Amino acid sequence: xxxxxxxxxxxxxxxxxxxxxxxxxxxxxxxxxxxxxxxxxxxxxxxxxxxxxxxxxxxxxxxxxxxxxxxxxxxxxxxxxxxxxxxxxxxxxxxxxxxxxxxxxxxxxxxxxxxxxxxxxxxxxxxxxxxxxxxxxxxxxxxxxxxxxxxxxxxxxxxxxxxxxxxxxxxxxxxxxxxxxxxxxxxxxxxxxxxxxxxxxxxxxxxxxxxxxxx
Amino acid sequence: xxxxxxxxxxxxxxxxxxxxxxxxxxxxxxxxxxxxxxxxxxxxxxxxxxxxxxxxxxxxxxxxxxxxxxxxxxxxxxxxxxxxxxxxxxxxxxxxxxxxxxxxxxxxxxxxxxxxxxxxxxxxxxxxxxxxxxxxxxxxxxxxxxxxxxxxxxxxxxxxxxxxxxxxxxxxxxxxxxxxxxxxxxxxxxxxxxxxxxxxxxxxxxxxxxxxxxxxxxxxxxxxxxxxxxxxxxxxxxxxxxxxxxxxxxxxxxxxxxxxxxxx
Amino acid sequence: xxxxxxxxxxxxxxxxxxxxxxxxxxxxxxxxxxxxxxxxxxxxxxxxxxxxxxxxxxxxxxxxxxxxxxxxxxxxxxxxxxxxxxxxxxxxxxxxxxxxxxxxxxxxxxxxxxxxxxxxxxxxxxxxxxxxxxxxxxxxxxxxxxxxxxxxxxxxxxxxxxxxxxxxxxxxxxxxxxxxxxxxxxxxxxxxxxxxxxxxxxxxxxxxxxxxxxxxxx
Numbered sequence: 001x002x003x004x005x006x007x008x009x010x011x012x013x014x015x016x017x018x019x020x021x022x023x024x025x026x027x028x029x030x031x032x033x034x035x036x037x038x039x040x041x042x043x044x045x046x047x048x049x050x051x052x053x054x055x056x057x058x059x060x061x062x063x064x065x066x067x068x069x070x071x072x073x074x075x076x077x078x079x080x081x082x083x084x085x086x087x088x089x090x091x092x093x094x095x096x097x098x099x100x101x102x103x104x105x106x107x108x109x110x111x112x113x114x115x116x117x118x119x120x121x122x123x124x125x126x127x128x129x130x131x132x133x134x135x136x137x138x139x140x141x142x143x144x145x146x147x148x149x150x151x152x153x154x155x156x157x158x159x160x161x162x163x164x165x166x167x168x169x170x171x172x173x174x175x176x177x178x179x180x181x182x183x184x185x186x187x188x189x190x191x192x193x194x195x196x197x198x199x200x201x202x203x204x205x206x207x208x209x210x211x212x213x214x215x
Numbered sequence: 216x217x218x219x220x221x222x223x224x225x226x227x228x229x230x231x232x233x234x235x236x237x238x239x240x241x242x243x244x245x246x247x248x249x250x251x252x253x254x255x256x257x258x259x260x261x262x263x264x265x266x267x268x269x270x271x272x273x274x275x276x277x278x279x280x281x282x283x284x285x286x287x288x289x290x291x292x293x294x295x296x297x298x299x300x301x302x303x304x305x306x307x308x309x310x311x312x313x314x315x316x317x318x319x320x321x322x323x324x325x326x327x328x329x330x331x332x333x334x335x336x337x338x339x340x341x342x343x344x345x346x347x348x349x350x351x352x353x354x355x356x357x358x359x360x361x362x363x364x365x366x367x368x369x370x371x372x373x374x375x376x377x378x379x380x381x382x383x384x385x386x387x388x389x390x391x392x393x394x395x396x397x398x399x400x401x402x403x404x405x406x407x408x409x410x411x412x413x414x415x416x417x418x419x420x421x422x423x424x425x426x427x428x429x430x431x432x433x434x435x436x437x438x439x440x441x442x443x444x445x446x447x448x449x450x451x452x453x454x455x456x457x458x459x460x461x462x463x464x465x466x467x468x469x470x471x472x473x474x475x476x477x478x479x
Numbered sequence: 480x481x482x483x484x485x486x487x488x489x490x491x492x493x494x495x496x497x498x499x500x501x502x503x504x505x506x507x508x509x510x511x512x513x514x515x516x517x518x519x520x521x522x523x524x525x526x527x528x529x530x531x532x533x534x535x536x537x538x539x540x541x542x543x544x545x546x547x548x549x550x551x552x553x554x555x556x557x558x559x560x561x562x563x564x565x566x567x568x569x570x571x572x573x574x575x576x577x578x579x580x581x582x583x584x585x586x587x588x589x590x591x592x593x594x595x596x597x598x599x600x601x602x603x604x605x606x607x608x609x610x611x612x613x614x615x616x617x618x619x620x621x622x623x624x625x626x627x628x629x630x631x632x633x634x635x636x637x638x639x640x641x642x643x644x645x646x647x648x649x650x651x652x653x654x655x656x657x658x659x660x661x662x663x664x665x666x667x668x669x670x671x672x673x674x675x676x677x678x679x680x681x682x683x684x685x686x687x688x689x690x691x692x693x694x695x696x697x
Contacts, residue, residue, distance in 0.1 A: 058633065058679035059672050060640030063651045067672065070664030155547040156641065166548050170555070179555040183548065191543040276603055306607040314605030324600035328618040328696045341614055342605035370695045390604065 001181050005172045009182060012168030013189045019082070019162065020151050023089030027150075028143060030090070031097025036127075038098070039105040049098065056095035061156035064088050069160040085157035093150045097143060104139040105131075144201040148194050165189055228287075229254045229425045230275065230394045235284035237270055237449075244270045245281070246449040252394060255423040259436040259457075262446035263472055268429040269321070271446070272398045275427070276313050288315055288393060314342050317387030321399040323379040325371040325386070331358070332367040335386045343390065350389070357385040361415050377408025384415055395419065397428040433476055437461050445469050483666035490657050497653025498674055504567075504649060505636045508574030512635075513628070515575065516582025520620075521612055523587045534583075541580030547641045549573050554645045570642040570649075574635060581631055589624045590616065622693045629686035633679050640675075650674060 034049045056064070065088040072079050079087070108131060116126040155166035163171070169186035173179030228251040237245040244267045252258045260268045273279040275286055277294050286293040293312050296302040304312070325334050335354035339345045345353075358364040361381040371379055380400055387395055397416065401409045413435050420426060420439045430436060436443060436457060443460040445453040447468050453460060464470050487494070522534040541549075550573040554566065564572060593616065601615035621628075643652035654671035658664045 055672065055676055058637075058676040060637040060651060060675065062640040062643060063654070063668060063671050063675065066651065066655060066658075067664070067668035070658060071668060074664050152545040155545050158547070158644065166545060166551065169548070170551060173551075173555055178559065179551070180559055183552050183556050186548055187544050187552075190545055190548065191540070194543045278599055278602060310602075310605040310607040313603055316603075318600070318603040320596065320600060320603075322596050324596040324603075326597050326600065326615060326619075328622055337614065338604035338606070341610060372695055372697060386604075 001172060001176060001178075001185075005176070005182065006185075008163075008168050008172065009165060009185055009189065012163055012165035012186075013193070015162060016151070016154050016164040016166075017193060019085050019089060019157065019164070020147070020154050022086045023093050023150060024147055026086070026090040027093035027097050030094045031099075032101045034094065034098040035101035035105055038102055053095045053098055056092055057099075059092075061088060061092055061153045062159055064092060065156050065159045081157075081161040084160045085162045088157060088160070089150060089154060092153070093146060096146045096149075100139050100142045100146060101135070103142075104135045107138070108135065140204045141201050144197055144204060148197045148201075151193060151197065152190070227254060227289075228252065229289060230427060231287040232271070232275065233285045233287070235271065235274060235281050235286070237267070237274060237279060237281045243449050245274070247284070248446070248449070248451055249284075250444050250451065250454070252425055252427050253441075254425055256441040257420040257424075257426040257428060257439055258442045258444060259440040260427065260429045260444050260446060261431075261433075261436060261472070262452075263475075266446045267449040268446055269398050272318075272396050272427070272429055275396060276316050276318060277309055288312060291315075310342065314338070314390060315393050317390050317392030317395045319380070319383050319387050319395065319397045319400050321402050323371070323376070323383045323403070325379055325382060327371050330368050330370055331363065331374070331382050334371070334382060335389045338386070339389050353389055354385070357388050358382075361385050362411075375408055376404040377411045380404065380408075380412045381415055384412070384419075388419075394425045394427060397426065397430065399429050399431065401430065401432055431476060433461075433473075445472070447472070480666070483661075483663040484670070486661050486663050487657060487666045487670050490661075493653045493657060494650070494670060494674070497648060497650040497671075500567075500648055501636065501639050501650040502678070504571055504574060504639050504642070504647070505632070508571055508578060508639075509632055509635055511571075511575045512578035512582050515579035516586055517617065519579060519583030520586035520590060521609075523583060524590055538580040538583050541577060542584070544577075546573065546577050546638045547644065549577050550641060550645055566642075566645050566647045569645060570639070570647040573642070574638065577638070578631065578635055581634075582628075585624050585627045585631065586617075586620050589620045589627070593619055593623070619697075622696055625689050625693055626686055629682055632682050636675065636678055636682075 034052075037045045038049050065084065068088050068091075069079070069081070069084040072084070112130060113126065116130050121130070155164055158164060158167040165186045169182040170179075172182040176182075231251040233249050235245050235248040236243070248267075248271060250258065260271065262268050270279055274281045275293070277286075280294070285295075291312055294304055294309065296304055296308070326337065329337060332351065332354055335357060336347070336350040339350040339353065340347055355364060355367070358367055361384060363378060363381055363385070366374065366378065366382075371382070374382065383400070400416070401412050404412065409432070413432060416426075416428070416435065417439055428436075428440070438457075440457045443453070443455055443457050444451055445460065445464075445466075445468075452466050453464060453469050455465070460469070461473065464473060519534055519538060522530050523538065525531055525534075544552075550570060553564065553573045553576070554569040557564065557569075597619065598611070598616060601611050606615055639647075639649050640651040642649055643655060646652070650671050651668075654667040658667035661667075
């Protein structure tokens with residue numbers, strides 16, 4: 001393996017992280033939006049969101065990537081590989097984030113909403129000031145866990161032509177006829193990235209000093 | 216091995232506990248406890264909550280490791296290879312000794328994934344290696360005795376507390392143990408089901424089983440026990456015949472204990 | 480569009496062969512990884528600290544590696560160590576190795592939560608070692624872990640789609656080959672998605688059913 005190989009692996013890692021982050025930035029708030037629609041039992045929309053979640057939960061990322069990459073142009077939407085990749089990851093992670101937010105909303109203590117109403121708070125105000133701060137705390141660990149799962153699923157975007165870490169490792173292996181070193185290095189890179197997320201999750205789950213004050 | 220430490224004579228001691236000490240951190244739970252249960256006799260261990268009775272029972276079959284002291288089941292030293300040495304038993308040897316004692320737990324501890332019948336034949340088949348038809352035959356006989364034969368194919372989750380405990384007793388009997396250990400068998404029961412379990416225990420006692428019973432059922436202890444051992448704060452305070460113990464306890468602590476528990 | 484689906488329907492035998500492969504790979508992969516997971520879980524709960532640490536390191540590493548990378552490792556890198564497998568076997572091996580760690584962790588987690596009582600009773604009645612584990616502990620662990628094992632099964636089915644990249648003829652591979660021959664991307668992949676969804680629905684229904692049976696045995 002040459003230093004050029006090393007650089008291409010690192011570039012691949014950057015691509016993996018960047019595309020996953022893009023999907024996360026889209027998927028986390030969008031998932032929340034969908035979850036609210038289900039939680040507020042908006043008739044038809046609720047059914048649509050539930051079907052979407054159920055379908056995506058069952059669909060492999062590879063299959064979803066292929067569908068988006070090949071089928072969108074067929075209906076007249078031209079997408080490059082990057083757009084297709086972000087779209088694939090985002091559509092996937094939004095569904096899982098929606099489930100996490102929805103579980104948080106279902107568990108939210110109803111008496112707090114009643115008291116907010118009693119004080120004459122508007123719904124957007126109640127949501128922003130009362131619900132969201134608490135929801136974010138309870139849902140974050142699960143959201144971060146989903147982020148690591150997304151990261152581990154992200155090699156699927158190789159099927160739309162993106163060169164991520166895994167793909168870069170395969171290329172180097174094919175060129176040098178020694179696939180083991182690049183694969184091991186790629187493994188180490190994933191482990192490092194996943195480790196950051198796992199540490200973040202542990203940090204988020206730590207008992208907060210604020211909690212002591214509030215109790 | 217007939218020189219029982221404090222055996223009272225009639226018959227050889229089936230179970231002997233010598234100078235048992237057990238501490239959890241700074242807390243001395245058992246402090247030099249000695250007692251013996253002779254063959255065919257029923258010994259009741261009484262004492263306030265937290266006095267170490269249950270720990271004593273758990274030490275007897277080595278579910279807890281005592282810090283000091285010795286336990287003998289017949290000629291066998293429990294937990295160590297032979298009477299004098301400090302070579303611990305292997306897991307296999309320990310299992311063989313444990314299989315000779317029948318334990319009845321406070322919380323029944325039935326195996327929830329097995330039916331009533333399967334609970335009873337499980338250890339005879341897979342520890343004692345008895346053939347299935349023999350184990351089933353024994354189990355059915357025992358289930359008839361405890362009045363639960365019609366529940367043989369039910370799972371424990373479907374039984375009442377009293378029924379569970381009767382299955383627990385049948386499960387212990389199926390091992391044909393040399394001694395039966397009862398760890399507060401009625402403490403977790405609804406008051407209305409205590410009687411059915413006590414009735415079973417009473418017949419076992421009268422038919423001459425060797426029993427060591429930790430209990431708070433004073434009436435059972437008074438009418439059934441051959442000997443009462445009263446424990447407080449990890450020490451044996453009194454050891455006497457039930458008539459004597461209940462009529463005129465020697466110590467102030469036993470008097471106080473009886474006042475609190477015997478108000479019926 | 481209807482024409483596209485009729486093309487897919489004409490090639491339904493290909494799709495069904497792909498479905499068969501996905502099912503066989505997933506099922507055998509799941510069973511084998513469950514078996515290894517059972518052994519690993521015992522190692523994770525062992526008294527020997529060295530055994531625990533070694534297994535923990537192995538399981539944690541496995542759970543950091545993306546499945547596709549592991550499949551590549553098995554398919555491309557093992558031959559350089561002199562171990563050659565065809566695509567199908569490589570795929571199965573990757574599924575087993577990858578999921579064994581997850582299974583071990585699922586079983587260990589449930590085991591750690593198991594009430595002490597029934598295990599105590601096992602010891603008191605003379606069970607020890609593997610006899611205690613396999614007869615007293617494991618049945619209760621598996622009964623409690625059914626929903627998690629169900630979720631993992633869905634994950635495994637989805638992971639098999641990665642294996643199209645190393646040319647294993649599973650469901651997505653079949654859909655992809657139909658699409659590249661007739662250029663019917665939407666119909667081909669939607670059909671595949673529908674089949675994946677059907678498989679997951681069957682698993683979910685199965686889990687619900689088994690849960691009802693398990694409820695009584697807890």
